[in-house]
Amino acid sequence: MNVLQNIKKYAWSLLLFVSIYQVKATEKDSISVFSKNHFIFEYYDCDVCGCGSSGGSMGYGTIGNANFVGVRYIHQEYRSKQGIYNNSPWIDENFNTLQAWARIPLSSKIQINAIVPYHFHERELIDGSQKIDGLGDISIIGFYKLITPQLDGLLPEQKTLFKHNLEVGAGLKLPTGEYHGENNQGSVNPSFQVGTGSWDVLLAGDYSVSYKNWGAGVMANYTFKTKNDEEYQFGDQFNYGLNVYRSYTTMKMQTFTPVIGIAGEIFGENESYGLGVQDTKGNVLFSRLGLESNFGKFSAGVNVMLPLVQDLNSGNVEVKSRLGIHFNFNI
Amino acid sequence: MITKYIKPLIFTTLITFFTACSSDDDNVNELSGQNAVAIDFDNGVNGDDLLLASATYTKTNAEILTITRLNYIVSNFVLIDANGNEYTYPKDESYFIISEENDNTEINLPNIPAGEYVAMRFGIGVDQDKYQQGAEGQGDFLQKAEDSFMMWSWQAGYKFLNFEGTFTSETVTEAANFKIHMGSHGSSLDNYKEVTVQLPTSALVSDNLSPVIHVGVDANKLLDGSNKIKLSEKAVVMVDEVKSPQIAENATEMFRVDHVHNGEQIQH
Numbered sequence: 001m002n003v004l005q006n007i008k009k010y011a012w013s014l015l016l017f018v019s020i021y022q023v024k025a026t027e028k029d030s031i032s033v034f035s036k037n038h039f040i041f042e043y044y045d046c047d048v049c050g051c052g053s054s055g056g057s058m059g060y061g062t063i064g065n066a067n068f069v070g071v072r073y074i075h076q077e078y079r080s081k082q083g084i085y086n087n088s089p090w091i092d093e094n095f096n097t098l099q100a101w102a103r104i105p106l107s108s109k110i111q112i113n114a115i116v117p118y119h120f121h122e123r124e125l126i127d128g129s130q131k132i133d134g135l136g137d138i139s140i141i142g143f144y145k146l147i148t149p150q151l152d153g154l155l156p157e158q159k160t161l162f163k164h165n166l167e168v169g170a171g172l173k174l175p176t177g178e179y180h181g182e183n184n185q186g187s188v189n190p191s192f193q194v195g196t197g198s199w200d201v202l203l204a205g206d207y208s209v210s211y212k213n214w215g216a217g218v219m220a221n222y223t224f225k226t227k228n229d230e231e232y233q234f235g236d237q238f239n240y241g242l243n244v245y246r247s248y249t250t251m252k253m254q255t256f257t258p259v260i261g262i263a264g265e266i267f268g269e270n271e272s273y274g275l276g277v278q279d280t281k282g283n284v285l286f287s288r289l290g291l292e293s294n295f296g297k298f299s300a301g302v303n304v305m306l307p308l309v310q311d312l313n314s315g316n317v318e319v320k321s322r323l324g325i326h327f328n329f330n331i
Numbered sequence: 332m333i334t335k336y337i338k339p340l341i342f343t344t345l346i347t348f349f350t351a352c353s354s355d356d357d358n359v360n361e362l363s364g365q366n367a368v369a370i371d372f373d374n375g376v377n378g379d380d381l382l383l384a385s386a387t388y389t390k391t392n393a394e395i396l397t398i399t400r401l402n403y404i405v406s407n408f409v410l411i412d413a414n415g416n417e418y419t420y421p422k423d424e425s426y427f428i429i430s431e432e433n434d435n436t437e438i439n440l441p442n443i444p445a446g447e448y449v450a451m452r453f454g455i456g457v458d459q460d461k462y463q464q465g466a467e468g469q470g471d472f473l474q475k476a477e478d479s480f481m482m483w484s485w486q487a488g489y490k491f492l493n494f495e496g497t498f499t500s501e502t503v504t505e506a507a508n509f510k511i512h513m514g515s516h517g518s519s520l521d522n523y524k525e526v527t528v529q530l531p532t533s534a535l536v537s538d539n540l541s542p543v544i545h546v547g548v549d550a551n552k553l554l555d556g557s558n559k560i561k562l563s564e565k566a567v568v569m570v571d572e573v574k575s576p577q578i579a580e581n582a583t584e585m586f587r588v589d590h591v592h593n594g595e596q597i598q599h
Contacts, residue, residue, distance in 0.1 A: 084373060084547055084589050085380035181594055230594075273540070273593045275532050 067111065068299070069102040070328030077320040080189035080313070082126055093123040093189060097136065104331070109145045113169070114138070119177070119194040130192075134178055137195045141171025141202050149210070164209040173200040173223065181230045189317045190234075190270060190280060197228030216244045227271070235268030235281055243288065252295075259290040263305060267312070282312035284319055300327045362445040364538030368410065370451075371437045371543055372429045373589065374401055377551035383431055384496075390555045393501060394562050396509070400495040401550055402430040402479050403582070404456050407525070408440060411450040413533065418444055426457065426472045428479045429548075435479075445537040451544065452527040455582050456491030456514065459521055483514070487570075490514045491522060492582060494553055500563040509566040511553065513578045516570050522579035532591040539595050547589040556581030 076095040081088050099117045106112055117136035122129055149163035177195015201224040208217035220240040227233040243261030250256070263286045270280035290303035305322040312318065374381040376388040381401060388396045405427050408420040420440050427438045466473060466485050476482045481490045494511040515522045534542040554560040558577035560568070568574045 083380060084545070085375045085378060087379045087382075087386075272532075273535050275535070275593065278531055278590055 067103045068328040068330045072099045072326035075323045080317040095121045111143045113141045134194045136177040137173050138176045139173040141169045143167045143169035162211050167206045169204040171202040196234050198226045200225045213247045231273045233271040235270050238266040240264050255294040257292040261288045279314040284310040297330050362537040365442050365444050366536050366541040367441045368443045369543045371545045374548045396498045398496040402493040404491050407454040409452040410448045412446040413449050443536050448534040450529050454525045456523040457489045458523045498562045509562045512569045524583045526583040528588050530588050534591045535593045543592040545589045547587050549585045552585035556584040
């Protein structure tokens with residue numbers, strides 16, 4: 001919890017710093033730029049649902065600096081313990097999410113990202129399987145570009161080989177997914193839900209650099225969660241990630257970008273009726289392997305995340321794998 | 332540029348909004364009315380779930396048990412709130428048999444007054460006061476006890492604990508039966524004990540809140556608690572002035588509240 005509190009503090013400090021910086025900053029360059037080989041590791045709060053440990057750091061697909069509308073499918077496999085004993089059975093949980101997502105520019109420096117998820121989850125309890133499905137929590141987040149990569153043409157003629165990009169964002173996650181308290185019984189994963197049922201606030205930061213065809217990005221985001229109608233409050237969540245990639249451009253101007261990285265998530269303790277719920281905090285660190293490709297107006301990508309280290313719900317929940325596939329139309 | 336003014340405005344607005352969002356209202360003080368409290372006795376052995384007849388459990392003295400029966404009487408429930416106030420559940424209705432073989436492991440206490448309960452006290456067995464009321468004073472509990480193998484006879488009294496199975500040890504290589512029947516033996520030997528357990532999370536009771544208190548029961552403590560009971564010395568313990576009180580004492584050590592579910596629904 002201390003880790004999260006510290007992160008929360010830093011998140012606020014950063015936001016304050018950024019806002020002060022902005023007041024002082026002079027307008028430099030407000031031209032929207034597009035550099036073919038500079039990718040931004042976008043933040044997408046893959047709504048925390050399906051739930052607690054889902055989405056989060058899978059979020060950022062490597063999307064070229066383009067604005068887009070698209071769809072993404074995320075499949076997550078977990079297992080969690082049903083019961084309080086060493087030999088209590090483990091049950092398998094499969095979380096599936098289909099998202100409509102978009103990044104739409106409001107101005108040269110401001111973009112809005114929106115995600116509308118639909119979940120269909122299932123798990124095999126001791127006394128039969130349980131399925132839930134429905135609209136998840138819609139999230140909307142505004143990003144502001146503090147540093148934009150310089151515009152100087154297509155790759156072979158580029159003068160500036162080193163580019164960097166910094167964005168900060170803030171947004172909301174809406175309680176559009178239904179939270180059912182009865183799915184949160186016993187000692188099984190409390191996150192088997194399609195929504196948290198709460199209004200949550202998101203803060204995000206994203207920095208990336210590139211040199212020629214190589215690039216790297218770091219991102220972090222924090223979700224402040226609030227209490228839902230059933231007096232349940234999921235713990236705050238901090239996601240972070242580091243990625244390295246290289247772009248390959250073919251003769252037909254298609255781009256292939258393999259990505260390798262790590263991604264982590266830290267969860268605070270859930271609360272029920274204002275009282276902490278034991279065994280609900282945790283953290284997980286993933287390895288990540290992905291491939292992003294662009295062809296004309298379209299882009300597609302696939303990402304696989306496998307846990308390296310994890311300690312979720314005092315060991316009572318384990319994430320096994322995550323897979324994300326997206327298909328976007330650049331606008 | 333218009334964005335020059337928009338930026339500070341947006342950030343200021345966001346900061347104000349986020350700051351305003353962090354509230355910590357406490358609804359615990361608004362508890363009123365009454366509701367049921369469920370107590371789930373989840374039987375295990377030294378960290379493992381209790382599986383009757385199908386699993387083995389090893390004691391510290393290398394005796395290996397297969398358990399075929401674990402029945403015990405819990406009684407005289409008292410709920411203690413954050414201010415130390417005690418609510419005593421009506422005595423006549425406060426006797427229950429927990430039986431793994433009959434799948435009777437959850438008890439329900441209706442009409443508990445609203446409150447934030449932090450601890451619970453209960454008895455293991457039947458107290459002398461109750462027993463002194465005679466067979467008629469026992470109500471239908473007497474019949475229930477007989478049906479669950481928790482009576483010797485009226486004169487001999489209730490078995491507070493009926494713990495049976497087979498075991499092997501270094502000296503006993505062929506599986507032999509063990510029977511631990513612990514009780515008060517009429518009024519001559521009082522083995523009734525009480526235990527107080529703390530709740531790791533407060534149990535909230537109100538008109539719309541009906542908690543479940545999930546108790547982890549470690550049956551290993553019965554023989555392997557503060558008092559070490561060797562089955563190879565004596566495999567059938569019934570009326571035993573030395574070992575019965577030791578087992579009664581051990582029984583008080585086997586209860587621990589694992590967690591509490593607060594909420595509207597009484598299901599698990």
